[in-house]
Amino acid sequence: MTARQDLLSGLALTVFKLNGRFLDVADALAVPVGLTAAHWQVLGAVLESPLSVAGIAREMGITRQSVQRIADLLAAKGMVEYRPNPAHKRAKLVAPTPEGLEAVRRIDPAHAAFADRLCGALGDDRAAEVLDALRDLAGALDALRAEDGPG
Template identity: 90%
Template sequence: MSGRQELLSGMALTVFKLNGRFLDVADALATPVGLTAAHWQVLGAVLEAPLSVAGIAREMGITRQSVQRIADLLAAKGMAEYRPNPAHRRAKLVAPTPQGLDAVRRIDPAHAAYADRLCDALGDDRAGEVLAALRDLSAALDAIEAEDARDG
């Protein structure tokens, strides 16, 4: 295996491990308010503005089907609702309800405490560098995917 293959494998395996760790942290933060990490993820995507299921999937990097399943569960629990979409008659917008907003707000103190612990462990400057590197990695993968789509 070449050095570049080892770098790709190392990045991928590290991100997979981080994904699992972050999901565990998110579940631990969300469970006390009756949510799962997936519920929190979908609600978090629509806090600023309602989005279609496909829009949430694009934003979060997950499948449309999994977002649809979670949005339906959230709607059944009264934490999200479907609204008409002026841009597309059939693709409804997902929006949080007051109950969903309240649940996310109740996560905030534990979320803030965990953020403080992580930033204390890394240092604020290093935490910012890690975030920038992860965003750069994501942008590079997006660019390669777009190039592959263009080249057919």
Template identity: 70%
Template sequence: MTPSRPELLSGMALAVFKLNGQFLEIAEGLARPVGLTAAHWQVLGAVLKTPLPVAGIAREMGITRQSVQRIADILAENGMVEYLPNPAHRRAKLVAPTEQGLAAVQQIGPAHAAFADRMCEALGDEQAAGIYRRLRELSDALEALDSGEDGT
């Protein structure tokens, strides 16, 4: 018997909440040896390719600006990120990784790759790619619904 739509929504939410906890626990274990927390690693990861303002990091991560600001300030105090002038906004500085921050993330790389290998071995590469694709689709659908793009 197919679950009702409210049961599907609740089931998806509960599964994602559990996955979030599992991923955070894994991330903590990977980040801890280099002196970072999962949250620190998450903020650093958001600015590896390009510096972003705190609000931009928050949007990317789906968390509050205040949470990102607190973590960015801690990372800045520890020399992992620096605040740079933002040509697009005088007051909203850009967060950029320092050499020390980049080195910390690079140190996580081998353990991260090893865990990724174990996970993909357990699931199979095709299934892992399919799960990733479906999670992105779910996120995109929720974003569209939240922004009213669904026409309601």
């Protein structure tokens, strides 16, 4: 294996491990308010403005089918609602309800406490550097995907 293959493998395995750890943290923060990490992820995607299921999937890097399943569950719990989409007749927009917004608000104190612990462990400057590096990595992967075209 080449040094670059080792780097790619190390990057991928570390990101996979981080994904699992962040999902564990998100579940620990969300479960006390009746949500899961996946519920919180979908709700979080539409806090600023409603999005279609496909838009949420693109934003979160997960499959459209997964988002649809979670959005349907959240709608059944009264946490989101489907709204007409002026840009597409069949692809409704997902928007949080007051109940969904309240659930996310109730996560906030535990979220803030964990953020303080994590940034305290890393240091604020280092945490910001790591975030920048992860954004650079995501941008590079997006650019390579665009070069490769659809599929």
